[in-house]
Amino acid sequence: MANPTAAICVIGDEILSGRTKDKNIGWIAEQLCGLGIQLTEARVIADEKKTIIRHIRELSDANDYVFTSGGIGPTHDDITTESVAAAFDVDVERNQEAMRRLEQHYKGTEIVLNEVRKKMADIPASATLIDNPVSAAPGFQLKNVYVMAGVPSIMQSMFEGIAVTLQGGTIPTRLTVQCATGEGNVAQILEQISDHYESVSVGSYPWFKPGLFGTAVVLTSLDEDLAAKAARELCELVRQAGFAAEDAV
Amino acid sequence: MANPTAAICVIGDEILSGRTKDKNIGWIAEQLCGLGIQLTEARVIADEKKTIIRHIRELSDANDYVFTSGGIGPTHDDITTESVAAAFDVDVERNQEAMRRLEQHYKGTEIVLNEVRKKMADIPASATLIDNPVSAAPGFQLKNVYVMAGVPSIMQSMFEGIAVTLQGGTIPTRLTVQCATGEGNVAQILEQISDHYESVSVGSYPWFKPGLFGTAVVLTSLDEDLAAKAARELCELVRQAGFAAEDAV
CATH class of the missing domain: 3.40.980.10 (MoaB/Mog-like domain)
Structure with missing residues (x-):
């Protein structure tokens, strides 16, 4: 629901x-x-x-x-x-x-x-x-x-x-995967994950600090297991592409 | 216009x-x-x-x-x-x-x-x-x-x-009058000013600090002179009501 x-x-x-x-x-x-x-x-x-x-x-x-x-x-x-x-x-x-x-x-x-x-x-x-x-x-x-x-x-x-009086719902699981590269290098992987896991929303947020940059990928889903599975697969694919990636949260 | x-x-x-x-x-x-x-x-x-x-x-x-x-x-x-x-x-x-x-x-x-x-x-x-x-x-x-x-x-x-490419308009004049009392004590005066100066918008913003409170009244108008006149009249009326008031900006 x-x-x-x-x-x-x-x-x-x-x-x-x-x-x-x-x-x-x-x-x-x-x-x-x-x-x-x-x-x-x-x-x-x-x-x-x-x-x-x-x-x-x-x-x-x-x-x-x-x-x-x-x-x-x-x-x-x-x-x-x-x-x-x-x-x-x-x-x-x-x-x-x-x-x-x-x-x-x-x-x-x-x-x-x-x-x-x-x-x-x-x-x-x-x-x-x-x-x-x-x-x-x-x-x-x-x-x-x-x-x-x-x-x-x-x-x-x-x-x-x-x-306390509001009718709540399922609290979404939100996992962040930090990729040590610009979003242009992981965009195809993100699209692949997004297509594969239809009920997982995949958001991409580039960040910059002096001398450092990366992409925070946020996976959100009402299905906790699916979000975790998508996060693991994302990490693997990013690493296979030659960049560091880790489940930050 | x-x-x-x-x-x-x-x-x-x-x-x-x-x-x-x-x-x-x-x-x-x-x-x-x-x-x-x-x-x-x-x-x-x-x-x-x-x-x-x-x-x-x-x-x-x-x-x-x-x-x-x-x-x-x-x-x-x-x-x-x-x-x-x-x-x-x-x-x-x-x-x-x-x-x-x-x-x-x-x-x-x-x-x-x-x-x-x-x-x-x-x-x-x-x-x-x-x-x-x-x-x-x-x-x-x-x-x-x-x-x-x-x-x-x-x-x-x-x-x-x-x-620089946007077609701008008249920059509104925005004057703040600080009243050293709660807004409940100046509300009728504000309404009076608002009714009297139709083209002046009168906003009332109460504020609180430990041991202090007051009301910032913001007068906004495309007509600078009218805004200034409304601010002066407001100050006078608030003082007549027994509270301190000053043109803060």
């Missing part, structure tokens, strides 16, 4: 302007890989309601899971919640449990839970809250879309809470 | 698996901002021909420019060239100028320009070559799509060559 699929949707003008560098795609990608969920694509989109609605619908239809980050704070430019709700024709309402968490969080601090901050308790009806251990204001799950904060530490704390 | 628009398309399974962290989106985003070209979205997609064709067509139709990175090396998993060509129903052919550059590059080295490496001289007919000062194998421009290498240093050297 194929693994469940997922897409990531990073929402934020600050990423598109280059002002802030995204760190969420790479982090979520790694987590999904460890859960046996296949990331099919990632998008970075603007803080525009129509844009968000269009992308959320598209990604939700095409994937088992969608993970968003960004745009759920208290300010006027935080429009992810209303946009995701609109994508599914659901109303946004003040969520009592979310309010309780905000009250609890701000109690005894100097920060006033004013009308603006209460906006963070506005959640689409029928959505499930996603815990925010860092700053209380929750994310939410609506249909197959998981809406999380943009700040990496908060997003990560949210994702770790939902990870 | 509105600025020209662009999309970025990062092509590579290694990014989606989390094995490699993308560095190209943030770098290209910054360059485009400096050229007055508006980045509308960025996508990371898989090394699959059908997938690449679909996304390239979509992004090419919707934007003035599309910049891709990844998948133009010599191995079997490098399918960007044939896929982009197929997206525009153009044939791929051995490009004589690209061959000359590869021959020149490998002359006097131990590296043999074998059949596999010659694949890097296969370029869509009617495409224009993009120089590769680092490792010779060129990228190409086909219609409004600029196809570049995935390795950041090579991609950057390619982009710097084409940057």
